[in-house]
Amino acid sequence: MVAGVLVRGTRGACRRVAAAAAGACAARCTAQPRTARAGPRAAPAPAGRGRGWAAAAGAAAGEPAVQEEAPASADPATLSKLEIRVGKILSVEKHPDADSLYVEQVDVGEAEPRTIISGLVDFVPQDEMDGRDVVVLCNLKARNMRGIKSLGMLLCASEKGDGKVEPLAPPAGAPVGERLCFGEFQEEYPEPATGNQMNKKKFWEKIQPDLATAADGAAVWKDTPLTGSTGPVRAGLAGGSIS
Numbered sequence: 001m002v003a004g005v006l007v008r009g010t011r012g013a014c015r016r017v018a019a020a021a022a023g024a025c026a027a028r029c030t031a032q033p034r035t036a037r038a039g040p041r042a043a044p045a046p047a048g049r050g051r052g053w054a055a056a057a058g059a060a061a062g063e064p065a066v067q068e069e070a071p072a073s074a075d076p077a078t079l080s081k082l083e084i085r086v087g088k089i090l091s092v093e094k095h096p097d098a099d100s101l102y103v104e105q106v107d108v109g110e111a112e113p114r115t116i117i118s119g120l121v122d123f124v125p126q127d128e129m130d131g132r133d134v135v136v137l138c139n140l141k142a143r144n145m146r147g148i149k150s151l152g153m154l155l156c157a158s159e160k161g162d163g164k165v166e167p168l169a170p171p172a173g174a175p176v177g178e179r180l181c182f183g184e185f186q187e188e189y190p191e192p193a194t195g196n197q198m199n200k201k202k203f204w205e206k207i208q209p210d211l212a213t214a215a216d217g218a219a220v221w222k223d224t225p226l227t228g229s230t231g232p233v234r235a236g237l238a239g240g241s242i243s
Contacts, residue, residue, distance in 0.1 A: 076182075213240045
């Protein structure tokens with residue numbers, strides 16, 4: 001996810017789910033001429049804020065609310081843009097400046113473990129996090145979270161009704177650092193997007209709304225499972241969303 005981090009070779013990678021969509025081109029936006037307007041501009045939304053933030057900021061500045069356009073939905077070829085790997089939490093502690101955050105050191109098969117911050121304090125006890133096998137989205141752009149830079153994200157399943165949240169579990173026996181994929185596991189898989197490309201093209205925002213856990217707990221994008229060399233990724237929460 002972060003430039004300058006060397007990734008060791010792993011045994012895993014996989015092919016695109018739908019080769020027919022591989023040639024699809026990204027939609028281009030037509031530049032619009034600028035028009036002058038009175039009054040102050042709303043501040044840009046900080047990284048990671050939801051779409052409603054911009055409307056609230058505009059209202060606070062005395063401007064009419066503007067509805068932001070949602071990212072277009074993903075096609076199967078977009079799935080290979082994500083770099084999702086098997087990880088193992090080596091250590092975990094509470095964030096010194098945020099009661100709801102853990103600061104984890106996670107091995108994802110690189111020369112050094114990654115620092116990853118997760119808002120799981122209210123959902124998973126600290127002793128259950130330490131040493132846990134996890135599924136890590138590695139190529140998001142780094143984020144500063146209360147003074148500590150987070151270099152990835154633990155993927156979790158959640159239930160809306162009960163408010164339960166649980167980290168996804170990689171398939172038993174899958175090696176740390178193995179790249180997971182959607183569909184049949186293969187040795188070859190296209191290069192993932194860089195952190196800057198992920199940020200600019202909004203690949204995660206396009207894919208995430210269709211990520212869920214099936215009735216058997218398997219992690220899927222629509223009906224396509226997320227898999228490793230030894231089987232599918234799962235969670236203990238069935239019928240939940242994944243983020």
